[in-house]
Amino acid sequence: MTELIRLTGITKVLKGQKEPRTILDGVDLTVRAGESVAIVGRSGSGKSTLLSVLGLFDRPDSGTYSLDGRDISRLPERHAAKLRSSHFGFVFQRFFLLKHLTAAQNVAMALINGQGWLPRRDRRARVMAALEQVGIAHLARNRPVKMSGGEQQRVAIARALVRDPRVLLADEPTGALDTETGSIVIDALQEATTRGCALILVTHDRDHAARMGRIADLRSGVLTERSHTLSAGRLS
Amino acid sequence: MRRFSGRLRSASIIGLQGIRARKLRTLLSMVSLFLGVLAVVVVQAGAGIAERLQLADLELQTGIDGTKVLYGVPPVAGAGQAVVDTVRGRPDAVAMVGLTAVVGEPGVRPVNAGGSPFDQNWGGASQICDATGKCYDPNAGLPQGQAIELRLTALTGDVREFRPYRPQSGAWLDFASAPMMAPRLVLNEEAAKGFERYHVPAQMRVNGASADMTPQLIGVVKDGDPQPHGYVRLDELTNWLPLARLTDPNGMSDIQVAMAASTPVEPVLTAKLKGLGGADMSIETIDSRKEMQDQLNLLRLIFLAMAGLVLVIGAAGVLNVGLATVGERVEEFALRRAVGTPRAVLAGIVLAETLLTGLFTAAAAIGVSVAALKAVTVVLGPSEPFLQGVEFPWSAGVSGIIAGLVAGILGGFVPAIRAAGIPIATVMRA
Structure with a gap:
């Protein structure tokens, strides 16, 4: 598997308070194409900040972030937006579906983002393929209010997958779901890795973390790899 | 892109x-x-x-934008004749000879002496000047009677190319037919109002005419003039009033020529009138807009x-x-x-x-x-x-x-x- 992401000595300091607080402290991480990595850790340990840096929402204060061998640590916002569109898919704990749009329109949101233009027919085909991928093509015309939490999260996953991203970043995607539905969502996310997409999952759930290829533990801004011997239950 | x-x-x-x-x-x-x-x-x-x-x-009133209007035809003998000879039969230029006429009973003061609108009384009368330059009121001492004074414009052709008078009723002057002895008259709305209000005999007097005429009222147009106004064919008027007298420099008439923007009439007419001593002529291009x-x-x-x-x-x-x-x-x-x-x-x-x-x-x-x-x-x-x-x-x-x-x-x-x-x-x- 080819190396896709390499973080080297990434630090992020939270300023604006009495004393600056280090959120990420020299984080090193390498992720290959098709690999799945779970990032676990207590609340406030910096998991979401790490995901923000990985997803180009935020810039690291120091360190190097390489994607496909290219340093993207200091990318201007214009280029970062383009890269988010072409390389990344995001799934959040809350589904963030627009209630006035149908499932298909919510998925199409990632295609109608000002980064190029797809004819309507192609757009529809890709949207339906993404919905098919997560098993809810039959709900394409439904609005979010008529869907269950699991279905809504799968629409959000379809939205993340519709541009065939290289990296899928998921921030506690099962946090608002019951165990069974959560498992279905994790299945849908893992399915993407079979097509070469890297999956980075932030989770508190030991079972879901255990299903990933690797587990990394973030404590006080320091990331360390763990062995695959987590007991069932929730990490806290 | x-x-x-x-x-x-x-x-x-x-x-x-x-x-x-x-x-x-x-x-x-x-x-x-x-x-x-x-x-x-x-x-x-x-x-x-x-x-x-x-x-x-x-x-x-002034003409369509782009129309050229010649004013200040010199007050010399032969000038009027030169103008009429130059523009006669031409569609790109029309001479307009303006004068005063009274229609109705002879020997009376018109109901609108001075050619005032019928709902206004200007209180005066048109002055007539003789060859010596002495002017007088032709109605002085006359009793008021059933007569209407109006401004008359004698035309050598269809002036509507240059001034788009809007027909209200009847017909406009027909310049293609032979001239009639009884001059055909097209009135403006104010004049038509006067003829509707006052029942006057069909007898028209124009200063210098050999006899009174019997006009035929054939139509009404809107011409934007608040005063009573009539339009007549010049050749029908000259049956009763020789052109030389109609355009008499000492009379009450005035001559204007409306022309298309580019017409050979302008240089020809200008040359002729200059030859007759017309130094005060002016040609204005209408630009109302x-x-x-x-x-x-x-x-x-x-x-x-x-x-x-x-x-x-x-x-x-x-x-x-x-x-x-x-x-x-x-x-x-x-x-x-x-x-x-x-x-x-x-x-x-x-x-x-x-x-x-x-x-x-x-x-x-x-x-x-x-x-x-x-x-x-x-x-x-x-x-x-x-x-x-x-x-x-x-x-x-x-x-x-x-x-x-x-x-x-x-x-x-x-x-x-x-x-x-x-x-x-x-x-x-x-």
């Missing part, structure tokens, strides 16, 4: 989705903007219609400034609604940024919504204005002739659309900047 097109399309589609999702808010924005855009449309339409009506009346626009523009500016103020207040309403909407859509905009939407497109989405709102408002304001104008012309048209045939000027529609777009930009600019600045991390912290 392709990237720009993709961004524009994306912003438009998402903007339309936003409008559909928030119909009530869009409606409220439209309501706040409506009066301002309507004011702009009404001011522009009013000014356009007023200009058109004023121009139409001005054209009747420019003169009138200068006057109207100031008025239009004042009204547009007021309309602009109302528009700004409307734009403030759009701004208010826009800011509230962006505040509610923080997560949506953050999410859109997360999926790769550039900041410029986010701003474009908000601007597209306010611009479309402005456009819808403009369409509504134009529709209301067109319908109101139509209703006014249907209801008041029969009693107010100036309203007949009035059409909504397209320039007012364009102004309305521009006003709607400007208000959309003014109202959407700040919300657009706010939307573009929403941090993506909003979705992470939610």
Whole structure:
């Protein structure tokens, strides 16, 4: 598997308070194409900040972030937006579906983002393929209010997958779901890795973390790899 | 270009989705903007219609823009004959000989001595000057009787090419037929009013004529002249009044020549008249529109400034609604940024919504204005002739659309900047 992401000595300091607080402290991480990595850790340990840096929402204060061998640590916002569109898919704990749009329109949101233009027919085909991928093509015309939490999260996953991203970043995607539905969502996310997409999952759930290829533990801004011997239950 | 097109399309589609999702808010924005855009449309339409009506009346009196008018034919013997000989039978130039005529009982003072309008009394009479330059009142000491004084214009051809008199009833002078002994007369509306009000004998006197004539009244036109006025063929008048006397420099007549913009008549006539000693001639090219626009523009500016103020207040309403909407859509905009939407497109989405709102408002304001104008012309048209045939000027529609777009930009600019600045991390912290 080819190396896709390499973080080297990434630090992020939270300023604006009495004393600056280090959120990420020299984080090193390498992720290959098709690999799945779970990032676990207590609340406030910096998991979401790490995901923000990985997803180009935020810039690291120091360190190097390489994607496909290219340093993207200091990318201007214009280029970062383009890269988010072409390389990344995001799934959040809350589904963030627009209630006035149908499932298909919510998925199409990632295609109608000002980064190029797809004819309507192609757009529809890709949207339906993404919905098919997560098993809810039959709900394409439904609005979010008529869907269950699991279905809504799968629409959000379809939205993340519709541009065939290289990296899928998921921030506690099962946090608002019951165990069974959560498992279905994790299945849908893992399915993407079979097509070469890297999956980075932030989770508190030991079972879901255990299903990933690797587990990394973030404590006080320091990331360390763990062995695959987590007991069932929730990490806290 | 392709990237720009993709961004524009994306912003438009998402903007339309936003409008559909928030119909009530869009409606409220439209309501706040409506009066301002309507004011702009009404001011522009009013000014356009007023200009058109004023121009139409001005054209009747001074001539169609581009027409050349020769004034100051020298007061020398033979000048009148030279003018008539030059323009006779030509469609591109018409000589107009103006004089005074009285129709009615002989030996009486006309009911409108001096050729005044019938509802006004100017109190004076036309003066006649003899060869020695001594002028006198031909009606002095006469009792008032059933006679009407009017200004008469004798024409060598159809002057409507240059002055588009509007037919009201009957017919216009026929220059193709043989001249008649009883001169055919076309009256203006004021003269027609006099003949309707006073029953006068059909006997017409013109100073210097060999005998009184029996005129035939054949039609009525609108000529924009408030005084009673009649039009007659010059060759029918000269049956009774030799041209030399009609154009007598000591008489009451005056000669003008209306010409097309480019006609060989002008140099020929100018040369002839100069040969006769005409040093004071002047040729004026009619440009009524420019003169009138200068006057109207100031008025239009004042009204547009007021309309602009109302528009700004409307734009403030759009701004208010826009800011509230962006505040509610923080997560949506953050999410859109997360999926790769550039900041410029986010701003474009908000601007597209306010611009479309402005456009819808403009369409509504134009529709209301067109319908109101139509209703006014249907209801008041029969009693107010100036309203007949009035059409909504397209320039007012364009102004309305521009006003709607400007208000959309003014109202959407700040919300657009706010939307573009929403941090993506909003979705992470939610």
